Amino acid sequence: MSEAAKAPKLGAPIIEMRDVNKWYGEFHVLKNVNLQVRKGERVVVCGPSGSGKSTAIRCINRLEEHQKGQIIVDGIELTANLKNIELIRREVGMVFQQFNLFPHLTVLENLTLAPIWVRKVPKKEAEETAMYYLNRVRIPEQANKYPGQLSGGQQQRVAIARSLCMKPNIMLFDEPTSALDPEMVKEVLDTMVSLANEGMTMLCVTHEMGFARQVADRVIFMDGGQIVEMNTPEAFFANPQHERTKLFLSQILH
Amino acid sequence: MATATTMLPASGSNGLQRFGLWARANLFNSVGNSIITVLFGALALWVAWSIFKWGVIDAVFVAPNMRACQTAGTGACWAFVGEKWRFILFGRYPYEEQWRTAIVLVLLFGMTGASFVPKLWRRETAYAWVAVLIISGVLMWGGVLGLVPVESDLWSGLPLTMILSLLSMIFGFILAVFLALGRRSNLPVVKLICTAFIEIMRGVPLITILFMASLMLPLFLPPGFSVSKVLRALIAITMFLAAYQAEDIRAGLMALPKGQFEAADALGLSYWRKTKSIVLPQAITIVIPPLVGNLIGNFKNTSLVSIISLLDLMNTTQVALVDPNWRGLTSEAYLFLGAIYFVACFAMSRYSQWLEVLLNKGKRR
Ligand SMILES: Nc1ncnc2c1ncn2[C@@H]1O[C@H](COP(=O)(O)OP(=O)(O)OP(=O)(O)O)[C@@H](O)[C@H]1O
Ligand SMILES: [Mg+2]
Numbered sequence: 001m002s003e004a005a006k007a008p009k010l011g012a013p014i015i016e017m018r019d020v021n022k023w024y025g026e027f028h029v030l031k032n033v034n035l036q037v038r039k040g041e042r043v044v045v046c047g048p049s050g051s052g053k054s055t056a057i058r059c060i061n062r063l064e065e066h067q068k069g070q071i072i073v074d075g076i077e078l079t080a081n082l083k084n085i086e087l088i089r090r091e092v093g094m095v096f097q098q099f100n101l102f103p104h105l106t107v108l109e110n111l112t113l114a115p116i117w118v119r120k121v122p123k124k125e126a127e128e129t130a131m132y133y134l135n136r137v138r139i140p141e142q143a144n145k146y147p148g149q150l151s152g153g154q155q156q157r158v159a160i161a162r163s164l165c166m167k168p169n170i171m172l173f174d175e176p177t178s179a180l181d182p183e184m185v186k187e188v189l190d191t192m193v194s195l196a197n198e199g200m201t202m203l204c205v206t207h208e209m210g211f212a213r214q215v216a217d218r219v220i221f222m223d224g225g226q227i228v229e230m231n232t233p234e235a236f237f238a239n240p241q242h243e244r245t246k247l248f249l250s251q252i253l254h
Numbered sequence: 255m256a257t258a259t260t261m262l263p264a265s266g267s268n269g270l271q272r273f274g275l276w277a278r279a280n281l282f283n284s285v286g287n288s289i290i291t292v293l294f295g296a297l298a299l300w301v302a303w304s305i306f307k308w309g310v311i312d313a314v315f316v317a318p319n320m321r322a323c324q325t326a327g328t329g330a331c332w333a334f335v336g337e338k339w340r341f342i343l344f345g346r347y348p349y350e351e352q353w354r355t356a357i358v359l360v361l362l363f364g365m366t367g368a369s370f371v372p373k374l375w376r377r378e379t380a381y382a383w384v385a386v387l388i389i390s391g392v393l394m395w396g397g398v399l400g401l402v403p404v405e406s407d408l409w410s411g412l413p414l415t416m417i418l419s420l421l422s423m424i425f426g427f428i429l430a431v432f433l434a435l436g437r438r439s440n441l442p443v444v445k446l447i448c449t450a451f452i453e454i455m456r457g458v459p460l461i462t463i464l465f466m467a468s469l470m471l472p473l474f475l476p477p478g479f480s481v482s483k484v485l486r487a488l489i490a491i492t493m494f495l496a497a498y499q500a501e502d503i504r505a506g507l508m509a510l511p512k513g514q515f516e517a518a519d520a521l522g523l524s525y526w527r528k529t530k531s532i533v534l535p536q537a538i539t540i541v542i543p544p545l546v547g548n549l550i551g552n553f554k555n556t557s558l559v560s561i562i563s564l565l566d567l568m569n570t571t572q573v574a575l576v577d578p579n580w581r582g583l584t585s586e587a588y589l590f591l592g593a594i595y596f597v598a599c600f601a602m603s604r605y606s607q608w609l610e611v612l613l614n615k616g617k618r619r
């Protein structure tokens with residue numbers, strides 16, 4: 001595979017999923033998922049609805065529990081051990097489709113809460129960091145508003161900034177632009193691109209194929225709880241190997 | 255926020271004109287509606303007039319006893335209230351010491367009023383509450399600082415009602431939060447205990463719990479220990495209120511979108527931090543109306559302690575009626591009592607509506 005060519009500039013594996021299996025009752029959602037993400041790597045995950053994309057990335061910060069196999073994040077294995085789960089969650093930021101900002105807190109409070117209570121950063125320092133990241137996502141003037149007063153695109157950028165304030169090593173994105181009006185998609189994608197250019201390790205579930213082409217080191221296609229295909233974006237789009245991938249791409253790219 | 259649809263702007267043309275327009279649009283917009291308006295208007299006027307005649311025009315305000323009242327007029331005998339208000343409000347608390355309970359009343363009402371003001375929702379207010387409760391305790395019990403000791407069995411009337419309501423409100427709410435969280439816990443034992451407690455309390459009338467508390471609590475205590483009747487009643491009322499409020503809070507917890515929990519988890523917040531900063535503030539805001547509804551119910555429920563022979567407001571009123579000089583003035587007595595309860599409950603109700611608007615302002619779309 002041509003990804004080997006890109007490998008040298010990347011660091012050691014930071015996320016490892018080995019034969020991960022998960023069931024919802026009788027329903028087998030994840031079937032032997034194997035995935036390695038190296039430090040600094042950008043991976044885009046796509047696939048039809050219900051294929052298990054969200055479930056897979058939510059296992060990485062233990063929002064979902066896997067029943068078989070191993071998940072190792074930043075050298076720590078995810079088990080029922082609460083301490084380890086907390087350690088991993090500190091290092092892994094997550095951005096949700098529905099933003100999930102805390103509506104009763106101001107933007108600034110949204111951004112400083114976790115640094116203050118989880119990282120034990122002094123309040124003043126946390127606020128400085130928060131303002132830095134609000135500048136980064138280009139909405140410093142919204143710091144004292146409540147999330148409900150912002151547009152969807154602004155809310156999602158706040159959500160990204162909120163994760164970044166924890167200074168994570170890894171960022172997970174679960175369809176961050178799917179709930180946005182089309183004119184707001186770009187502002188969020190721009191933020192993600194600039195993050196990618198800085199070398200953040202990113203695992204993104206998205207159907208924004210332009211974004212995948214622009215920044216991804218690898219694109220993964222999931223279907224029926226399995227990783228069906230995994231390749232560089234060039235090869236993935238130009239020359240998909242599997243019928244299911246071809247079908248999916250033809251639907252999504254018209 | 256919703257705007258009233260039938261109300262016209264408060265400013266502008268004169269009030270009478272606006273009322274005329276409003277009345278035409280809402281009360282006289284059809285023949286049927288006009289007839290109903292006239293009929294009910296007449297009925298309301300007649301009722302209001304009768305009450306006014308009984309309560310004011312024909313009423314007797316000063317009289318030495320009921321017989322004198324009856325000869326002086328055919329309406330209400332407010333002289334009864336004039337004569338008995340002090341007993342109704344303070345009951346059997348020693349007459350010369352009643353200034354102490356009066357101070358307690360002022361302190362408790364003052365603190366309650368102050369707590370209604372959002373600007374005062376600060377740590378200092380909580381400290382002030384602790385101080386006020388300690389001072390109130392000292393004043394009520396006495397026995398220190400040269401104050402004559404007063405048995406808690408003699409606490410009565412409005413101070414007793416206030417003490418029972420306020421303390422059960424404070425402790426009941428705290429207990430309710432833990433019960434609600436416990437009922438949703440992943441730990442089976444915790445969940446079972448909380449669920450059982452809530453369901454038992456909700457499945458039994460308060461009277462039963464009051465009796466049980468007053469009869470059974472002493473059995474659980476080591477010999478030589480005793481719990482005063484007031485404390486037994488307080489424990490019973492607190493547990494009862496807590497069970498209902500726990501269910502309110504649980505409804506709030508269930509109404510909270512799953513994403514809020516997930517976002518807090520993903521940020522690495524601990525369970526208690528997540529609960530305190532993210533979950534409870536939102537869940538409780540959602541359920542302010544039923545929470546206040548239960549507080550209002552609780553305030554009125556404290557009148558049931560009369561059945562374990564505590565002299566709360568209800569009981570002092572009944573005792574006042576037993577006086578042979580004033581027998582038969584039930585209407586006047588209960589109107590006076592009702593007015594006290596109504597003012598307190600109505601204030602709580604209006605406050606909750608106002609608070610709801612305030613807390614939702616600008617925070618949600
Ligand atoms: N809590 C749950 N209980 C039972 N089944 C679930 C649960 N959550 C998800 N599923 C099922 O698991 C499958 C995978 O869900 P998942 O959310 O991972 O899909 P997805 O690939 O992210 O889809 P989408 O593109 O619609 O977000 C779906 O069939 C879904 O119905
Ligand atoms: Mg999904």
